[in-house]
Amino acid sequence: VSASLLGDPDAVRRAAARLATEVVHTPLLSSPTLDRLCRAQVWIKPECLQIGGSFKYRGALNKLLQLQPLLQMKPRHARHVVAYSSGNHAIAIACAAAHLDCKATLVMPADAPAMKVDRVRAEGGSIEFYDRKVDDRVAHSELLGERLAAPVIPSFDDPDIIVGQATLVLEMLEDARGIGVEIDDILVPCGGGGLLAGAVLAVAASKSNARIYAVEPAGFDDMARSLASGRRESNTRRSGSICDSLLIERPGELTFPIIAGGAHGGITVCDDEVAGATRFAFRNLKLVVEPGGAVALAAVLAGKVDFTGRTVGVVFSGGNVDSALFGAIIAGESAAEAAA
Amino acid sequence: VSASLLGDPDAVRRAAARLATEVVHTPLLSSPTLDRLCRAQVWIKPECLQIGGSFKYRGALNKLLQLQPLLQMKPRHARHVVAYSSGNHAIAIACAAAHLDCKATLVMPADAPAMKVDRVRAEGGSIEFYDRKVDDRVAHSELLGERLAAPVIPSFDDPDIIVGQATLVLEMLEDARGIGVEIDDILVPCGGGGLLAGAVLAVAASKSNARIYAVEPAGFDDMARSLASGRRESNTRRSGSICDSLLIERPGELTFPIIAGGAHGGITVCDDEVAGATRFAFRNLKLVVEPGGAVALAAVLAGKVDFTGRTVGVVFSGGNVDSALFGAIIAGESAAEAAA
Numbered sequence: 274v275s276a277s278l279l280g281d282p283d284a285v286r287r288a289a290a291r292l293a294t295e296v297v298h299t300p301l302l303s304s305p306t307l308d309r310l311c312r313a314q315v316w317i318k319p320e321c322l323q324i325g326g327s328f329k330y331r332g333a334l335n336k337l338l339q340l341q342p343l344l345q346m347k348p349r350h351a352r353h354v355v356a357y358s359s360g361n362h363a364i365a366i367a368c369a370a371a372h373l374d375c376k377a378t379l380v381m382p383a384d385a386p387a388m389k390v391d392r393v394r395a396e397g398g399s400i401e402f403y404d405r406k407v408d409d410r411v412a413h414s415e416l417l418g419e420r421l422a423a424p425v426i427p428s429f430d431d432p433d434i435i436v437g438q439a440t441l442v443l444e445m446l447e448d449a450r451g452i453g454v455e456i457d458d459i460l461v462p463c464g465g466g467g468l469l470a471g472a473v474l475a476v477a478a479s480k481s482n483a484r485i486y487a488v489e490p491a492g493f494d495d496m497a498r499s500l501a502s503g504r505r506e507s508n509t510r511r512s513g514s515i516c517d518s519l520l521i522e523r524p525g526e527l528t529f530p531i532i533a534g535g536a537h538g539g540i541t542v543c544d545d546e547v548a549g550a551t552r553f554a555f556r557n558l559k560l561v562v563e564p565g566g567a568v569a570l571a572a573v574l575a576g577k578v579d580f581t582g583r584t585v586g587v588v589f590s591g592g593n594v595d596s597a598l599f600g601a602i603i604a605g606e607s608a609a610e611a612a613a
Numbered sequence: 614v615s616a617s618l619l620g621d622p623d624a625v626r627r628a629a630a631r632l633a634t635e636v637v638h639t640p641l642l643s644s645p646t647l648d649r650l651c652r653a654q655v656w657i658k659p660e661c662l663q664i665g666g667s668f669k670y671r672g673a674l675n676k677l678l679q680l681q682p683l684l685q686m687k688p689r690h691a692r693h694v695v696a697y698s699s700g701n702h703a704i705a706i707a708c709a710a711a712h713l714d715c716k717a718t719l720v721m722p723a724d725a726p727a728m729k730v731d732r733v734r735a736e737g738g739s740i741e742f743y744d745r746k747v748d749d750r751v752a753h754s755e756l757l758g759e760r761l762a763a764p765v766i767p768s769f770d771d772p773d774i775i776v777g778q779a780t781l782v783l784e785m786l787e788d789a790r791g792i793g794v795e796i797d798d799i800l801v802p803c804g805g806g807g808l809l810a811g812a813v814l815a816v817a818a819s820k821s822n823a824r825i826y827a828v829e830p831a832g833f834d835d836m837a838r839s840l841a842s843g844r845r846e847s848n849t850r851r852s853g854s855i856c857d858s859l860l861i862e863r864p865g866e867l868t869f870p871i872i873a874g875g876a877h878g879g880i881t882v883c884d885d886e887v888a889g890a891t892r893f894a895f896r897n898l899k900l901v902v903e904p905g906g907a908v909a910l911a912a913v914l915a916g917k918v919d920f921t922g923r924t925v926g927v928v929f930s931g932g933n934v935d936s937a938l939f940g941a942i943i944a945g946e947s948a949a950e951a952a953a
Binding site: 297298299300302303304305306319321322324326368372388395552555556557558559560561562592596597599600601603604605 | 637638639640642643644645646659661662664666708712728735892895896897898899900901902932936937939940941943944945
């Protein structure tokens with residue numbers, strides 16, 4: 274499947290056409306202050322402004338639109354989908370299912386942020402909680418899917434999800450070209466790699482030479498290590514960072530080969546750098562970014578790579594953060610204090 | 614001047630052309646959640662994403678660009694402008710002056726939000742504080758202007774400022790038409806009326822039939838009362854609302870006749886409604902809006918006018934809010950608790 278995705282440059286454009294009137298075409302933002310600080314031309318893609326508050330809606334809706342003919346063969350009350358997610362994918366599936374008049378049951382960890390749980394419910398999604406430490410969420414979801422006769426929608430390891438996420442980077446590259454700007458580097462927050470694999474496809478589809486970087490929280494740098502070793506490495510921990518949306522066990526089976534063939538490298542940022550970036554976005558950009566969504570900005574602000582004089586695209590992947598954590602971060606507390 | 618502005622529909626378009634590559638073309642955002650709650654099609658113009666964090670940059674830069682030939686006749690060290698403002702106009706002038714390689718001194722009240730003071734300084738502006746209760750900021754600024762041989766830039770009562778602000782509403786109307794949407798109602802946060810007068814000019818310039826509403830904080834409804842009586846009424850208080858950016862004494866001499874000829878009416882919202890709107894923007898739209906910038910959203914959410922089935926444009930006029938106040942608001946405290 275990976276090979277066929279890479280071999281079909283039109284897949285991303287077809288997804289973009291399918292989603293064109295269905296998703297928010299998020300703007301490309303710049304900030305003189307940020308440019309001055311980074312000595313680079315930085316373009317932000319604020320996907321926190323997307324429906325559901327994260328980029329996940331692109332992949333979720335793209336997938337459900339593919340499943341729609343199948344779902345519409347069932348009577349209305351029996352149209353149902355299942356997904357497992359720590360939060361943003363769950364919200365996205367709940368939104369997309371509501372939009373397509375379909376029920377959704379979301380399998381979420383008991384310690385998911387309250388904001389994410391609340392938004393799933395506000396969109397009409399049902400939630401089944403599991404314990405991160407003991408339960409196997411995939412097995413649980415598959416059983417649930419069988420019981421409900423409902424397809425289980427993966428959060429990243431799926432071709433339709435990947436090309437859906439790719440539309441974000443395609444928009445970024447094309448909007449930049451529309452104002453005469455060619456992007457040199459793209460920094461993408463990385464969990465399982467759905468958005469990152471999409472970035473590789475979008476860069477290929479638009480014949481861009483942009484270098485793609487995976488940005489991960491310290492202690493959860495499975496993608497950086499996998500890119501270095503050439504095979505899928507795992508994280509030893511499953512919690513212990515403010516970046517709740519990026520704490521995935523290891524790169525995906527489908528996403529990794531695509532990423533390995535196209536990403537330039539991995540960058541790791543610590544929680545305090547992430548908190549600083551979240552605070553910067555509040556103060557200077559007036560955007561609400563969740564910690565996991567701010568890692569790419571953190572990498573640029575912390576000068577992890579020398580981008581002097583370059584044109585850098587930075588993805589803000591989501592904005593679903595609890596008010597208590599956000600309040601502590603903007604008050605200037607360290608990440609450890611904020612998470613306490 | 615008002616008559617000539619109203620009589621020159623091209624003034625707004627000339628300003629828009631002048632600012633096109635200089636300001637952020639802010640997006641037009643929608644939210645299914647918001648539409649559902651309001652039973653209307655709501656389009657948000659998030660001007661908190663503008664340079665300097667508010668719409669004020671449009672008018673400020675438009676004005677300074679007109680003054681540039683004059684300023685450039687002076688030696689570089691003598692290029693200087695002065696402005697008085699409780700905050701957002703000061704930031705905007707500091708940003709615009711820095712952009713045009715000119716010095717700026719800003720006359721600000723001693724109780725201005727720390728965020729606003731910090732941003733003026735970060736942009737290289739000098740600040741002279743005054744006491745809201747005893748000092749006459751206009752007289753003080755004029756003396757300062759004479760001493761520095763620097764023009765004093767008004768915050769709203771100036772034709773170039775007004776047409777600069779008008780470009781915001783022109784963008785809103787034209788971007789909406791670009792996606793096949795005709796806006797029925799425009800809700801604008803109102804202090805001295807610079808943006809509101811601009812809205813009247815933009816609606817005329819684009820041959821729109823949109824109704825324009827001035828939204829003000831309770832206790833500071835000078836514009837609503839002035840529209841009702843037909844002459845400029847004053848507020849009795851100068852402080853005592855979380856909407857620090859909207860606490861102006863009375864409508865402008867230039868702005869009021871324009872507004873009286875084109876605005877549909879005034880809406881008043883209380884501080885708790887404003888706090889609720891700010892919280893809604895945090896949770897559902899992922900935008901940082903300052904209380905004064907959120908009054909138009911507050912009016913829609915509180916159902917102050919029945920907009921059922923209509924297409925409503927809502928301006929978020931700025932996002933410069935102190936982290937302590939914002940943290941208290943998003944934590945769900947009442948406005949009185951948050952301001953304490």
